[in-house]
Amino acid sequence: MNPVFFSVGLDVNPxxxxxxxxxxxxxASALVLLMTPGLAFFYGGLVRMKSVLNIMMMSxxxxxxxxxxxxxxxxxxxxxPDTLGGFIGDPFANFGLSGLASVIGGKAPGLPxxxxxxxxxxxxxxxxxxxxxxxAERVRFGPxxxxxxxxxxIVYAPIAHWVWGGGLFGSTGIIGSKISALDFAGGTVVHMxxxxxxxxxxxxxxxxxxxxxxxxxxxxxxxxxxxxAGLLWFGWFGFNAGSELAADGIAALAWTNTLLATxxxxxxxxxxxxxxxxxxxxLGAASGAVAGLVAVTPACGFVDPIGAIxxxxxxxxxxxxAIGLKFKIGLDDSxxxxxxxxxxxxxxxxxxxxxxxxxxxxxxxxxxxxxxxxFWPQILTALMVTAWTAIMTTLIGLAIHKTVGMRVKEHEExxxxxxxxxxxxxxxxxxxxxxFNPGEPQNGKTPSSSGEPETSSNGKTDRMRSKAST
Amino acid sequence: xxxxxxxxxxxxxxEVREALERFGVNGMxxxxxxxxxxxxxxxxxxxxxxxxxxxLPKIRVEVxxxxxxxxxxxxxxxxxxxTGQFGDGKIWTIEVSQAVRVRTGERGASAIx
Numbered sequence: 001m002n003p004v005f006f007s008v009g010l011d012v013n014p015x016x017x018x019x020x021x022x023x024x025x026x027x028a029s030a031l032v033l034l035m036t037p038g039l040a041f042f043y044g045g046l047v048r049m050k051s052v053l054n055i056m057m058m059s060x061x062x063x064x065x066x067x068x069x070x071x072x073x074x075x076x077x078x079x080x081p082d083t084l085g086g087f088i089g090d091p092f093a094n095f096g097l098s099g100l101a102s103v104i105g106g107k108a109p110g111l112p113x114x115x116x117x118x119x120x121x122x123x124x125x126x127x128x129x130x131x132x133x134x135x136a137e138r139v140r141f142g143p144x145x146x147x148x149x150x151x152x153x154i155v156y157a158p159i160a161h162w163v164w165g166g167g168l169f170g171s172t173g174i175i176g177s178k179i180s181a182l183d184f185a186g187g188t189v190v191h192m193x194x195x196x197x198x199x200x201x202x203x204x205x206x207x208x209x210x211x212x213x214x215x216x217x218x219x220x221x222x223x224x225x226x227x228x229a230g231l232l233w234f235g236w237f238g239f240n241a242g243s244e245l246a247a248d249g250i251a252a253l254a255w256t257n258t259l260l261a262t263x264x265x266x267x268x269x270x271x272x273x274x275x276x277x278x279x280x281x282x283l284g285a286a287s288g289a290v291a292g293l294v295a296v297t298p299a300c301g302f303v304d305p306i307g308a309i310x311x312x313x314x315x316x317x318x319x320x321x322a323i324g325l326k327f328k329i330g331l332d333d334s335x336x337x338x339x340x341x342x343x344x345x346x347x348x349x350x351x352x353x354x355x356x357x358x359x360x361x362x363x364x365x366x367x368x369x370x371x372x373x374x375f376w377p378q379i380l381t382a383l384m385v386t387a388w389t390a391i392m393t394t395l396i397g398l399a400i401h402k403t404v405g406m407r408v409k410e411h412e413e414x415x416x417x418x419x420x421x422x423x424x425x426x427x428x429x430x431x432x433x434x435x436f437n438p439g440e441p442q443n444g445k446t447p448s449s450s451g452e453p454e455t456s457s458n459g460k461t462d463r464m465r466s467k468a469s470t
Numbered sequence: 471x472x473x474x475x476x477x478x479x480x481x482x483x484x485e486v487r488e489a490l491e492r493f494g495v496n497g498m499x500x501x502x503x504x505x506x507x508x509x510x511x512x513x514x515x516x517x518x519x520x521x522x523x524x525x526l527p528k529i530r531v532e533v534x535x536x537x538x539x540x541x542x543x544x545x546x547x548x549x550x551x552x553t554g555q556f557g558d559g560k561i562w563t564i565e566v567s568q569a570v571r572v573r574t575g576e577r578g579a580s581a582i583x
Contacts, residue, residue, distance in 0.1 A: 215521045218514065277515045287517060323517045336517060 018110025024247040025115045031238025032122035036063055036129045038231025042286070043133050045224025046335045048216060050416025051137040052224075052426045058132035058144055063125050065148040070121040071097050077157035079107065079120065079165045086167040086174055088158050108245035119242060124152050124160070127190045133335035134198025135205050138413055141421045143406040147201075147396060155197065155392045156189070159385055163189050169381060181377035182362060184254065185243035187298025187349040188385040195342025196386050197393040198333060204397035205407050207332035209414060222282050229286035233262060236293045240300040254300040258293065261300070261312030265292025268316025276320075284320065287340060291319035294344035299352050302362065307355035311348065319344050346382055353378045471566040471579065472540050476531040477503060477559040478551040483529045486550035490533065493546040496583075499532040509556040528559065534569055534582040 040059035044052045066074070073091035080089030094100050100113045107116040128148045132139070161167040162175075163183050169176040183189065210217055219225060240258045244251035269288025270280040295315030296308055303311065322339035326332070333339070353375030356365040364370030400406050412420035419425055478486055483500065490498060504525035511524040535543050544561055552558055571581040 215523065218516050218519075218521050273515075273518070277518055279515060281515065283516055320518070324519075327519065 016104050016110065017112065018246075021108075021110045021246045022112060022115055024251070025111055025119060025242060025245065028238035028242025029115065029119040029122055031235045032119065032126065032242065033063075033235075035122070035232050035235030035239065036060075036126045038228050038235055039126060039129050039133075040228070041224045042228025042232060042290070043136065043335055045221040045226075045228060046133075046219045046283075047136050048218075048416075049220040049427060050418055050425075052220065052418065053424050054141065054417040054421055055132060055136045057141060057422060058136075058139070059129040061141065061145050062129040062132070062148050065145050066125045066128050066152050067121055069149050069152055070117075070124055074124060074152055074157050075117050075120065077153065078124075078160035079117075082167060086170065087161070088167070089161045089165050111245060116245065119245075120160070120164075123186060123190060123239070124156055127156055127186075127194045128152055130190070130194035130337060130341055131198045131201060134202045134333045134337040136334035137417055138205060138208050138407050140406060140408055143400050143404050146404070147400055147406070150396050150400075151197065151393065154396060155389055156193065159193055159388060160189050162384070163381070168384075175380070175384075179377040179380065180361060180374075181381035182302050182352045182356060182374065183298045183349065183381070184301035185240045185297045187294070187345045188381055191294045191297060191341040191345030192349065192382060192385055193345075193389050195338050195340070195345055196389040198337035199331070199342065200390050200393040201397045202331060202333050202338075204394060204401055207330070208334065209410065211332040212327060212330065219283060222286075225286045226282055229289050233289055233293060236262075236297075240297060244301060250301050253304075256305060257296055257300040257303060257308035260305050261296035261308040261315070262289050262292035264309045264312030265289065265295065265316030265319075268292075268313035269320045270316075272317050272320040287323075287336070288316040288320065291315045291340050291344045294319075294341055295348035295351065297345070298348045299355065302352055302357060302359065303355045304357050307351075307357070307367075311351045311355060314351075315344050315347050318347055349378050349382050350375070471569055471582065472535055472537060472563045473566050474533045474535055474540060474543050474547070474561065474563050476533075476547045476551065476561040477505065477528050478531060478547070479553070479557060479559060480527055480529050482551045482553070482558075483531070486531060486547055489546040489550035490531075490543065493542055494539075495533055495535075495543060495546070497533075501530045501532075503528045503530040507557065507560070526557065534566065536579050536582065 036059050040056040043059065044056045047055050073095060075097065076091035076094050077089050080091060080093045083090045097114075097117060100106070100117065103113040105111065106113040128151060131151070132144070158167075162169045162173070163181075167173050167176075169181055171177065171180075181188075208217065237255055237258055241251045241255040244254060266285050266288040269284045269291060273284040274280045292312040292315050295311050296303075299311055300308065319340050322343045323336050325339065326336065331338075352362075352365060353372065354365045354367050356362045356370065356374050357368055358364035358370060362370065362374050365374050366372055397406065408417055408420065416425075476486070487498070487500075505528055506524055506526055511522060511526055514521045514523060531547065533543055540563055544563070547561055568577065569581045570577050
């Protein structure tokens with residue numbers, strides 16, 4: 001008898017709780033949550049010095065908004081009882097997670113539902129955070145938070161319901177009862193979803209000032225990028241292996257495939273760089289690792305280690321080559337979210353048609369005796385997710401952009417989004433003069449909210465306001 | 471009096487300073503600078519996109535000197551800064567009409583001795 005359970009009034013039956021799986025999933029959930037601060041470092045190093053805090057705040061802001069939305073109605077939409085023919089779950093059945101605190105085994109054998117809910121919340125969080133990379137350095141922070149809440153509700157939750165929540169693609173769903181698409185840990189729900197959303201939001205918002213002209217638009221801190229990639233890789237073991245929802249052999253296979261595909265993708269990306277550019281770069285190693293992680297995500301529990309290595313090395317090469325497309329078509333996907341997450345996620349999703357090992361869920365891919373039977377469900381799933389994401393993200397983005405405004409003003413973008421949106425700078429490299437005024441904020445205004453220098457109550461021009469408007 | 475200004479490679483600043491100290495120079499001003507000469511800049515590649523950086527990081531060394539010591543100071547800087555490669559830098563001297571030691575008010579040569 002565990003006194004902790006009774007002290008919070010939970011009706012827990014120790015006979016049905018699997019302590020090993022529960023312990024692993026609690027740890028895996030924490031690992032996945034760490035991916036978002038890791039992403040903040042990954043993205044933070046990729047932007048200019050004057051934008052690093054803002055892009056990191058977009059990740060941290062996503063944590064705040066999505067976690068709360070998830071608890072209130074997001075989880076119900078994604079994993080609640082079917083409504084609208086399996087299109088979404090019922091957000092009111094367990095609004096605010098009511099009635100779920102004491103449930104064990106509702107979503108996975110031996111697991112408290114709260115573990116599953118928390119684990120899935122971390123997926124929703126990082127999916128939203130991933131989008132921010134496509135529109136880095138030009139989005140107002142408040143409207144970004146609004147977008148995060150709307151997007152997770154309207155785009156992420158329905159797709160999660162289709163694929164994981166027993167909806168359209170579930171075994172009893174309208175589509176899933178006829179075909180069986182595979183997505184172990186979120187190639188469609190997370191990566192294709194985020195990549196396509198990033199693409200459409202970048203189109204809605206337009207290019208950064210100086211895109212393809214200004215030589216200063218380049219990564220300012222590659223050690224941050226490497227640190228972020230390392231944290232992402234670390235957390236991704238929880239993401240992929242945790243998606244088994246148990247501490248078993250499949251989880252171990254997913255863990256190992258996550259190691260192998262990522263390593264192979266790192267090598268694939270570096271090979272392309274060496275042949276194309278003459279140098280194997282640190283950014284290439286970090287990017288290749290992420291591309292491999294993305295690609296193996298849908299496949300990690302369905303392929304063998306050789307399959308994972310092949311998926312990884314192709315992912316690294318393909319994503320490295322896809323990067324150049326944004327300059328050819330003039331699309332400012334700031335941090336290459338589309339090339340890494342959409343292309344990587346698409347490849348990973350389709351790769352199951354070739355490399356899936358025969359199991360209870362599939363006859364196997366083309367190379368494992370299953371012919372093309374697994375290939376078509378993968379394509380159909382990818383198309384449906386892409387279409388829903390593209391249309392709804394565009395509508396949400398336009399609605400926010402045309403009403404409250406989503407993009408910073410031109411002079412704010414030139415000054416730097418850190419100082420204009422957050423009244424902070426990441427690095428003070430050459431500060432001369434200034435003043436300090438404790439306890440008297442300037443009526444809550446940001447330094448450049450007016451776009452012009454302002455005079456404070458003592459008659460002196462505020463240093464930061466002057467700086468922000470020049 | 472003259473002001474000797476030298477633009478040198480960042481990695482050679484320790485050798486330049488040691489050479490100047492061996493020659494007997496007691497003080498100098500060192501600052502970071504950026505620029506280019508005949509070799510121009512360099513190219514960085516990020517995810518396949520090339521970025522040209524025209525301005526290379528350099529170190530500016532400034533020494534106030536009496537006329538008779540200028541040639542020796544220039545030679546000392548050369549001995550410390552030279553690698554024989556492009557990008558070793560430049561040295562120039564200009565006339566200084568007055569120098570004042572702030573602490574004592576001394577002026578002219580005694581202010582820089």
